[in-house]
Amino acid sequence: MSNKQKYYIGLMSGTSADGIDLALVSFERNHKLRHHASYYQPYSNEIAEQIKSLYRPNANEIDRAFTLDVALAKLFSRAIHDFLAQQHLTHADIIALGNHGQTIRHRPLNTNAFTLQIGCCQTLATLTNIRVIGQFRRKDMALGGQGAPLVPAFHQTIFSENKTHNPSSKNAIDVFVVNIGGIANLTFLPAQDTFKTLGYDTGPGNALMDDWFQLHNPDSTFKYDKNGNWAATGIINDELLHQLLSDNYFKLPAPKSTGREYFHLPWLQKQLNNVAHISSQDVQATLTAFTAITIVNAITQHHLDNTNMVKIYLCGGGTHNKDLKNQLNQQLEKQITNYELLLTNQKDIDVDQLEAIAFAWLAFAYDKKFLSNMPAVTGASKGCTLGTEFLP
Structure with a gap:
């Protein structure tokens, strides 16, 4: 044999x-x-x-x-x-x-x-x-x-710090695995067995940013806002941001899932119709903040014990967007005392x-x-x- x-x-x-x-x-x-x-x-x-x-x-x-x-x-x-x-x-x-x-x-x-x-x-x-x-x-x-989402069972085998799954772990660590693809999804691997593993789509990841970038930069070599450089030239518009965050999807409890058949350019245009005129760069900056805030809001919803350390592993195309990662850090610093923002590479799993x-x-x-x-x-x-x- x-x-x-x-x-x-x-x-x-x-x-x-x-x-x-x-x-x-x-x-x-x-x-x-x-x-x-x-x-x-x-x-x-x-x-x-x-x-x-x-x-x-x-x-x-x-x-x-x-x-x-x-x-x-x-x-x-x-x-x-x-x-x-x-x-x-x-x-x-x-x-x-x-x-x-x-x-x-x-x-x-x-x-x-x-x-x-x-x-x-x-x-x-x-x-x-x-x-x-x-x-x-x-x-x-x-x-x-x-x-x-289908990957939380896999995430649990690789990333869990719960002592049931990782007996060598000394500290209580809440783990979140965040995949930022077209749509962003999150897996919550709680430090304690009293909480269940959860996973769901948090909302748009790169989808709206990519579509808006392509619409306004049709001659670009890239199909996306490389490093978030274009977004970084804009200013976050609070009125638009509030309008985006008011969508009913973000009020739904888990389990929930969504896709590009929901979060698309016509959806965005509908939101833009309800606010004063904004430059295209400011829209991109606001969309980046929107993705970051909806991800962090989901994380803080489940991180209920501030004595627990939080490890957040990022993967997906959004990990290459420096402006988005800066926004994530800014939002996390506001809401979580003790956290690490990591890449899945640190567990020998390539982000892409x-x-x-x-x-x-x-x-x-x-x-x-x-x-x-x-x-x-x-x-x-x-x-x-x-x-x-x-x-x-």
């Missing part, structure tokens, strides 16, 4: 619709995760626009969505082929692909709640000749959950790869039949093993 190392590949395409993230992962006998390599394939402008055009209802959706479903699977398969070649591996070295796919619609509050991720798992399995585990959100939603790694772990969890949703997080009626298997 061959003792050659076998791997899982996690595949993530987030709400920013910027490209494909792949992570090569293995698991040791004690289930300890090891991240070996990463790969990133940016989307063309055409593909990115096709994805974003499906975030909101529009004409001819079914044809457009399911044509793109197969087109993305073909892109995913080419990225995997190139990644394997780069790592001098073949399909036979891979146990399974954990495919999140590309979310184009997420409606957890509908009477008949649903979620739709495209990037056809069956096409992907057939083209790569690798077993695919995908459609991770649907069973949780069938059990009455929001189908999101955490979600791809998490979907490799979810594929592994499927194979081991672990309970991989968290009812306290999603609102599901019970725990379950997430995912569906697709064979080549």
Whole structure:
């Protein structure tokens, strides 16, 4: 019997619709995760626009969505082929692909709640000749959950400082893992067992900032406000900030989840219609503050014992925005006595790869039949093993 190392590949395409993230992962006998390599394939402008055009209802959706479903699977398969070649591996070295796919619609509050991720798992399995585990959100939603966020169970295995999970920990430490993608989400790993692990979407991450930047900087080399440099030239407008923070989403209790089908440019324009004229740079500065404040408000809502140390691990594209990180620090200093603002890199998890790694772990969890949703997080009626298997 061959003792050659076998791997899982996690595949993530987030709400920013910027490209494909792949992570090569293995698991040791004690289930300890090891991240070996990463790969990133940016989307063309055409593909990115096709994805974003499906975030909101529009004409001819079914044809457009399911044509793109197969087109993305073909892109995913080419990225995997190139990644394997780069790592001098073949399909036979891979146990399974954990495919999140590309979310184009997420409606957890509908009477008949649903979620739709495209990037056809069956096409992907057939083209790569690798077993695919995908459609991770649907069973949780069938059990009455929001189908999101899915990564807190993974976060708990990596980041928890609770003495139950980390017996060597001497101090009481509340841990928060904050992923700032297009939408920002938070996982709360409490210091004490008396509190439950929680996770939910805090609101916009980079989505509104990216869209506003592209609208007003169409000739930029970048599709985003690099380092937050443009936002830093503006001034935060208190009137607009108050208007943004008054949205009902921020009054909802957890579990809750949202997406770019809710927080988008028409939503922003509606808010702008209710305030006096503001320069485009001031809007960007205000959007940056908006993201920072909604994240910190969520953190302080759960950090109830000021004697506890707080560790906040950041990941996602927003970690590269210096202005946003400055805003986060400013807000945290106002509200929390003793905290550390860290990057997931300090736990050997690349800030740009955490979600791809998490979907490799979810594929592994499927194979081991672990309970991989968290009812306290999603609102599901019970725990379950997430995912569906697709064979080549």
